Every structure is written in C-alpha cells, then in structure tokens.
Amino acid sequence: MDVLANSLSKMLNSENARKREVLVSPAQKLLGQVLEIMREEGYIEGFEQVEGSPGGFRVRLNGRINRCGAVKPRYSVRTTEYEKWEKRYLPAAGLGILIVSTPKGIMTHRRARELGLGGRLLAYVY
Secondary structure, eight states, X not given: OOHHHHHHHHHHHHHHTTOSEEEEOSOOHHHHHHXXXXXXXXXXXXXEXXXXXXXXEEEEEOSOOSOXXXXXXXXXXXXXXXXXXXXXXXXXXXXXXXXXXXXXXXXXXXXXXXXXXXXXXXXEEO
C-alpha cells in the first residue's frame, strides 16, 4: 500500500468532484511534508492533522489541482536530469512542480536545482 499515491489520488478525485475538503489517511511524516510543499506552492489552501482512530490529514482544496500523482518507481535524479523528468511528467515548461526527496529534505525540483541537489522523484502536481 502506497499512502502517498492513495492520498494524491483521493485529493484529485475530490478536486474533480468539486469538493472543498477531503480526509486522507493514515497520517505519515512524508505525506505531511508533501502537503506542506503543495500548500506553499498554492495548490491547496491548507491542511490539519486529525487525531483519533484512523488518523490522517484534513485537506482544504482550492480548485487549483489539474492533475497530481505519485511517481512509481521512485526514480533517482541527478541535478542535470530535471528537465528530462519535467518533460515526462509536467505538461509544459514552468507549469507545475516535481516533488523530490533530497539529502537536505523534501522540496520542489526548482529548489533542488538551485541548491545543486539530486534525489528521488516522489510526486508531480500541476
């Protein structure tokens, strides 16, 4: 079971159904960091952790997600290869983000390129 892939799929389905809020579970640190990046980039309004039996995150949607998904398998990326993966997962240059796990933490591909870091692709959003 891939929690990240299931959560992104659930968010996309809720977005397409014009819902304003969705509950994704279970709560994981990786999922929280990905949601934080999506919030910073403006793809979601915000999120809060839900305590209780199933746990998870309550995500407030704002209608900006056209498509999102997890990258499977999690490919390794060098600093010089980001353009190749942008062409594969994003519709146009400068539109959308790739979320990458680097030695300095989880960040967008643009930030990783600025810092000269490679890593592993986790997800894409546009």
